[in-house]
Amino acid sequence: xxxxxxxxxxxxxxxFLAIGIAVVIPFxxxxxxxxxxxxxxxxxxxxxxxxxxxxxxxxxAIDYAPATLPELEPMSxxxxxxxxxxxxxxxxxxxxxxxxxxxxxxxxxxAEEMGQVYGEDYxxxxxxxxxxxxxxxxxxxxxxxFPEDAYGTxxxxxxxxxxxxxxxxxxxxxxxxGWGAAxxxxxxxxxxxxxxxxxxxxxxxxxxxxxxxxxGQLIGLLGGMRGAAEYEELIDHPDEGVRGMDSQSSVHILxxxxxxxxxxxxxxxxxxxxxxxxxxx
Amino acid sequence: MATIIWxxxxxxxxxxxxxxxxxxxxxxxxxxxxxxGISAGYYLVIYYFNFIxxxxxxxxxxxRIGNEAIGLxxxxxxxxxxxxxLGLLLYTRFFPKFGWVGRWSLGIYVGGYAGLGLSxxxxxxxxxxxxxxxxxLTSITNVFLIVGLLGTLTYFFFSMKxxxxxxxxxxxxxxxxxxxxxxxxxxxxxxxxSLLIGRVSFLLHDWLHLI
Numbered sequence: 001x002x003x004x005x006x007x008x009x010x011x012x013x014x015x016f017l018a019i020g021i022a023v024v025i026p027f028x029x030x031x032x033x034x035x036x037x038x039x040x041x042x043x044x045x046x047x048x049x050x051x052x053x054x055x056x057x058x059x060x061a062i063d064y065a066p067a068t069l070p071e072l073e074p075m076s077x078x079x080x081x082x083x084x085x086x087x088x089x090x091x092x093x094x095x096x097x098x099x100x101x102x103x104x105x106x107x108x109x110x111a112e113e114m115g116q117v118y119g120e121d122y123x124x125x126x127x128x129x130x131x132x133x134x135x136x137x138x139x140x141x142x143x144x145x146f147p148e149d150a151y152g153t154x155x156x157x158x159x160x161x162x163x164x165x166x167x168x169x170x171x172x173x174x175x176x177x178g179w180g181a182a183x184x185x186x187x188x189x190x191x192x193x194x195x196x197x198x199x200x201x202x203x204x205x206x207x208x209x210x211x212x213x214x215x216g217q218l219i220g221l222l223g224g225m226r227g228a229a230e231y232e233e234l235i236d237h238p239d240e241g242v243r244g245m246d247s248q249s250s251v252h253i254l255x256x257x258x259x260x261x262x263x264x265x266x267x268x269x270x271x272x273x274x275x276x277x278x279x280x281x
Numbered sequence: 282m283a284t285i286i287w288x289x290x291x292x293x294x295x296x297x298x299x300x301x302x303x304x305x306x307x308x309x310x311x312x313x314x315x316x317x318g319i320s321a322g323y324y325l326v327i328y329y330f331n332f333i334x335x336x337x338x339x340x341x342x343x344x345r346i347g348n349e350a351i352g353l354x355x356x357x358x359x360x361x362x363x364x365x366x367l368g369l370l371l372y373t374r375f376f377p378k379f380g381w382v383g384r385w386s387l388g389i390y391v392g393g394y395a396g397l398g399l400s401x402x403x404x405x406x407x408x409x410x411x412x413x414x415x416x417x418l419t420s421i422t423n424v425f426l427i428v429g430l431l432g433t434l435t436y437f438f439f440s441m442k443x444x445x446x447x448x449x450x451x452x453x454x455x456x457x458x459x460x461x462x463x464x465x466x467x468x469x470x471x472x473x474x475s476l477l478i479g480r481v482s483f484l485l486h487d488w489l490h491l492i
Contacts (some may be wrong), residue, residue, distance in 0.1 A: 028492065097324055129332045
């Protein structure tokens, strides 16, 4: 077996190990590669930045589950930090049953970190099942769908929700989702009610959402950990997103190298085989 | 102390799952079954208390025994029975003789959602996208976009043989499709690596406090 064939038949566990090492090393020796901000991320930042302080709230739909936490939680933390830094009120809800605890975790962490008061600066509406029905219902009256917050307080008794009736009173809605929820907000909140919608999605889903950016159905988009890192750069608060990008880059370099080597090995082995066939003939 | 214990349990389960990369083993099987079991229990409780309890149980049972009005109000409590019964009918499929009854519920469910979605989906995914592609050919970007769109659509036009102009356009379409698939693959790699980064960060930062 020549070197090309040996490379073609390499035990895939060596590749797993190499990827593991490529992820771990940058945590100890950061590469500090620059992170440039893309237009969809900048647009979302600008839209949130334009919301007047202490007025109508940002509606943040934390629609993700633990499986997509590493990509989407850094986004929710960055968005909450940006909103609270600008004194923008935030109402958080989730359409994913597993999102309840995760939404609460992100909200409490940033609220505590930035000294925000529940009910005055932020509130948590909790989880409601029935995606499209919930989104459409909120367009008529939010209280019909969420008569009380996650802790049983009637919505009408929460000071920051005073005068907030439906999407007409929500300047911006952002959905962070690792499944179809972000698109559902576009379909059922933007389309019939004209609600301004932004989204943060996993990198796998990002390419599906670019058409919505071109049509103006989405005003901004965060795609995967990279999107979160860009937003952290914009708010000048590097966190999990920025920390993970060095590992991302080193794994990408490794994968590119493996693809190149794999192709060299494939064509090298084929050439060798043909050569041997010719000699045998 | 409780945080340390739970973090350690999380770390052990994470390592158990990743041990599958070496080979299948009992630690991986245990972690896998634990996730499935806990998820099923969690979803059951969440759906019951957020869906069945407030929409069916509370209006039907609580109001009838004289509690204060909840949900639909005292005179319309019976309305909650309709979705409740339709939901129960879905389970008739476990009895082959009466399984057909469940199709009524399924028909209403599918019809309802199709009706709700038809207009917004048509608008968002079709009409707006067509509108966004009706571009003046005044810039290289627009020309590039239109050629890519026509080429890709031609590739999926199977009523005529892909020969001549149609063949050239279809080949252009393949190039654009491959670029699209490449971008999707790149994003997919990024997404999967992010999951690994998240777990490594948890192990090194939250558990071992090394970074």
